Amino acid sequence: xxxxxxxxxxxDNVDTDVIIPARYxxxxxxxALAAHCMEDIDKAFALGVRPGDIIVAGDNFGCGSSxxxxxxxxxxxxxxxxxxxxxxxxxxxxxxxxGLPIIECKKxxxxxxxxxxxxxxxxxxxxxxxxxxxxxxxxxxxxxIQEIVGAGGLLKSLLKAKKx
Amino acid sequence: MPMTxxxxxxxxxxxxxxxxxxxxxxxxxxLILANDxxxxxxxxxxxxxxxxxxxxxxxxxxxMDHFTPNKDIKAAAQCQCVRSFARRFDIDNFFDVGRMGIExxxxxxxGLVSPGDLIIGADSHTCTYGAxxxxxxxxxxxxxxxxxxxxxxxxxxxxxxxxxxxxxxxEHVSGKDIILYIIGKxxxxxxxxxxxxxxxxxxxYLGIDDRFTIANMAIEAGAKNGIFPVDGVTLDYLKGxxxxxxxxxxxxxxxxxxxxxxIDLSGLRPVVAFPHLPGNTRFIDEVxxxxxxQVVIGSCTNGHISDLRAAAEVxxxxxxxxxxxxxxxxxxxxxxxxxxxxxxxxxxxxxxAVVSTPTCGPCLGGHMGVLAEGERAVSTTNRNFVGRMGHxxxxxxxxxxxxxxxxxxxxxxxxxxx
Numbered sequence: 100x101x102x103x104x105x106x107x108x109x110x111d112n113v114d115t116d117v118i119i120p121a122r123y124x125x126x127x128x129x130x131a132l133a134a135h136c137m138e139d140i141d142k143a144f145a146l147g148v149r150p151g152d153i154i155v156a157g158d159n160f161g162c163g164s165s166x167x168x169x170x171x172x173x174x175x176x177x178x179x180x181x182x183x184x185x186x187x188x189x190x191x192x193x194x195x196x197x198g199l200p201i202i203e204c205k206k207x208x209x210x211x212x213x214x215x216x217x218x219x220x221x222x223x224x225x226x227x228x229x230x231x232x233x234x235x236x237x238x239x240x241x242x243x244i245q246e247i248v249g250a251g252g253l254l255k256s257l258l259k260a261k262k263x
Numbered sequence: 264m265p266m267t268x269x270x271x272x273x274x275x276x277x278x279x280x281x282x283x284x285x286x287x288x289x290x291x292x293x294l295i296l297a298n299d300x301x302x303x304x305x306x307x308x309x310x311x312x313x314x315x316x317x318x319x320x321x322x323x324x325x326x327m328d329h330f331t332p333n334k335d336i337k338a339a340a341q342c343q344c345v346r347s348f349a350r351r352f353d354i355d356n357f358f359d360v361g362r363m364g365i366e367x368x369x370x371x372x373x374g375l376v377s378p379g380d381l382i383i384g385a386d387s388h389t390c391t392y393g394a395x396x397x398x399x400x401x402x403x404x405x406x407x408x409x410x411x412x413x414x415x416x417x418x419x420x421x422x423x424x425x426x427x428x429x430x431x432x433x434e435h436v437s438g439k440d441i442i443l444y445i446i447g448k449x450x451x452x453x454x455x456x457x458x459x460x461x462x463x464x465x466x467x468y469l470g471i472d473d474r475f476t477i478a479n480m481a482i483e484a485g486a487k488n489g490i491f492p493v494d495g496v497t498l499d500y501l502k503g504x505x506x507x508x509x510x511x512x513x514x515x516x517x518x519x520x521x522x523x524x525x526i527d528l529s530g531l532r533p534v535v536a537f538p539h540l541p542g543n544t545r546f547i548d549e550v551x552x553x554x555x556x557q558v559v560i561g562s563c564t565n566g567h568i569s570d571l572r573a574a575a576e577v578x579x580x581x582x583x584x585x586x587x588x589x590x591x592x593x594x595x596x597x598x599x600x601x602x603x604x605x606x607x608x609x610x611x612x613x614x615x616a617v618v619s620t621p622t623c624g625p626c627l628g629g630h631m632g633v634l635a636e637g638e639r640a641v642s643t644t645n646r647n648f649v650g651r652m653g654h655x656x657x658x659x660x661x662x663x664x665x666x667x668x669x670x671x672x673x674x675x676x677x678x679x680x681x
Contacts, residue, residue, distance in 0.1 A: 112451055112540060116648040121627035125330060125337035127304045139650040159452040159485060163646060164627070165387040167304050167403035188456050188487060189387055193403035243287050243417070253405050254312035257413065 100221045102179040102200075103229070104151035107137075107144060108213035111157035115169040115190065118161065124168055132168050133175035150177030153219070155211050157183065161190025170194045180219050182226065184208050195244055196253040202226065207235040265515035267423040268490055269458040272398040272512050276381040284422040284519075292322065293397075294375055295410040296384030298366055298623075299327045299338070302345045304404035305385060309412060317352045318414035324356040324375060324384075325349055326366040329623045334630035364595025364621045367391035367479060367563035372595055377501070378493045379510025383407065383416055388563050388645065390481045393490035394474035395497055396511065400488045421487045423458035424449070425520040428465035430529040435678065437573065438473030439565060439643065439663040441526070442480040443534040447544030448524070455485035457521060460514060462492060465528045471500040472567035479564045480645050483541040533678045535641075536661035539649045547666060547678030557640040558589045558671040559652075560664050561619075562626045565643035566594025568601050570664040575607040577668035577681055578614040584674030589616035590632045596621060616671070628653045641670040 117140040119132055126132070137144035154173065160183035161169060170193045173181065180200045194201045200221065207226045211217055215230040219237075226235040240248065250256035264281055266274065274282040276290040297305050302325050309315075317323055325345050330338035342359075349357035358369060367388050370376050378396035382389065387401035402416070410416050426445060446453070459481045461474075469477070474491050481489025491497070493511045501509065533547040560566075560574050571593060583589045591611050593599035599621065602608050611618050625632030626644040634640055634653030639660065642652065647659035660676060669677040 114646075114648045116627070116646065116651050120650055121300075121629055122633075124300045124627075124629075125335055125341060127307060127341070139655045159455065162451060162485060163387065163648060165385055165389075165401040165403055166300065167385075167405060168300075170403075171304075185452065185455065187452070187485060189401050189403060192406060196403060196405035196409075241287065253409050254308055254314065254412075257409055258312060258314075 101218060102151060103216070103218040104153045104179055105149070106153050106155050106211055106213060106215045106217050107141070107148065108211065109140065109154070109156040112159045112162055113140065113156050114163035115161055115166050116163055118169040119166065119172045124166060127168060129171050129175035132172035136172040136176050145176065148176045148178065151179045152177065153217050154178055154181045155208055156181070157208065158185050160186050162187035165189045167193045167197065170197055170199045174199045182207055195247055198248060198252045202237050204235055204237050210235060265517040265519065267458060267518045268460055268492065268512050268514040269398055269423060269488060270420055272379055272381055273418060273420055282420045284420055286420045287417060288420060289415050289417050290381055292383060292410050292414055292416055293380040294322050294324060294382040295407055296324045296326065296366060296370065296382065296386065296389060297404065297407045298329050298386055299331060299342050299345055300329045301385035301404045301407065303341045305408035305411065306344060306348045308405050308408040314412045317411050320353050321355045322414065323354050323411055324370055325354055326358045326369060327360060327363050328365050328621065329627070330629050331363065331622055332360050332620065364597070365563045365566055365623055368566055368594035368598065371395060372597055374505030377505055377507045377509050378497060379512055383410055387482045388479050390486065390488045391475055391479040391563060393478035393481065393488050394471060396491060396493035398488055398490065401482060421456055421458045422521045423460050424454055425523045426459060426461050427463040427523065427525045428461060429463050429525060429527050430465050431468045432465070432528040433531055435533055435665050436528065436531045437663045437665065438469060438476035440531055440534045441528065442477045443536050443541065443544050443661060444531055445526070446480065446484045446542045447534065449484055451483060451540050451542040452485040454481065457486055459484065459486045459489040461489065466491065467494065470569055471496055472569040475567060476564055480541070483645060533663055533666050535666065535676060536647055538647050538658040538660065541645065541647060541661060550676045553639065553660070553676045555587060555641050555670055555675060556638040557632060557634065558587055558667050559625050559632055559640060559642040559644060560667050561592030561594060562623065562644040563594065564645045565664050566592055566598065568598050570643065571598070571602045571607050573664040574668040575610045577665060577672065578616065579610050581614055581672050583615040583671040586674050587671050589671040590619060590625060591616050592619045592622060594621055625652060627651065641667045641676055643667050
């Protein structure tokens, strides 16, 4: 799978309260959540984001609340991938469980600026900054996690395992 | 291989003699928790996957605590969704308005947590139960849904950081000050993916409520869980709550830790976390003059009876500052009743505070105390992120119940003597 998009870049410790503020958690409708995604850190995001776009961030992305509404909102916006130096652990699990691709890669984060065009080749394990031409190698996900992602999320992988 | 306390609980629930750091395991769950915000997503995921059963109706807890009593029609519809799920599967531990409390205070109070248990919850502060020597951790709604369906979850076995708490805490230094101090020291990702194990002779001076507060905020350092050894304080608390005998695990003496911190509790002072990170801490004497508009005393972090007693000690015979709205929220109905019997509620109301039924409400800017632009609150809750309690231009300062109550009286962030 290869994806391509424009980058929205943020700093360290982007918390789930700014990804999707709690005042919108009175619904779990993904489109309603997407309309307010990143609202408290970047009002322009939900208005400007296009399918395929990529979020790039620093350390501890998705810290705070366990709300799965955060990766759901990001995915429903059309974001194809989140690349960060590191992820908060619940956000990491949630993203995998709902099938939002995420990559930990400090070098790529350092080498990508806001607004750059970036492509990610998941099969080859590489990130390319199309604006600068620089490429970054990505270590593969553990096999166990690849199975969940490959099945399209945790519950689907459980059902698949049961059938087999 | 020697193991930490956390690793031993994980090994026992994975049916293994031992586990090592980094190992991926599938483990048996003793309890799965979700609330009115996270459970609807779990229920929807189960429905989408065509799963029409739960693994054990006695091992699921659903607590309607975040936007309850319902703040609007959408919130009411979410509770309705969970209520009908609970009825359909005859869930034993469904806690609705009138029987609920804030989940992390309620489940231990109801005897649903025992030492040695393995618990997941679709709420990040599920790590609270480490106070009782259980392994508990926050997950998302899909993990909770999978747990409800299968009774199992996957884990990556964490490494650990050891915090050796020494000596008796200084006056007005509570569990909140200790955990804020630690988060300030190691940072909001200082324990990312790791366990925080709290040990040392200072623990015997910490009541169960202080331990709940400390374990509760382990997530604020990025930790997977926070955990205390089981001692007399733990066993006293458990008396009469549960018939299940405790399973006591102890870390091996030669267990490996990524880091060891020694903290002299007798040398600490009250700590305040400034906007907009829990790790942005200062001692009370370094705070300066900061006028405030609101005080919140409550939440899963600090809504316990000893927290209310600490606030009442300050507010007895005093008036809150005319500029300050003081909102006090006992974490459960049982705590509310106890506070009523002890005369604490009367003290609060006479002081000009308002007392609310249990709810998470203001902590996450839901209801019952949302802040306007430019407003400042001192809060005993757990997060002070941008917009956490309302407008993105509002500010939250995290502190202990004692400091919060003092600040309510003086109209600015205040510690010191009453």
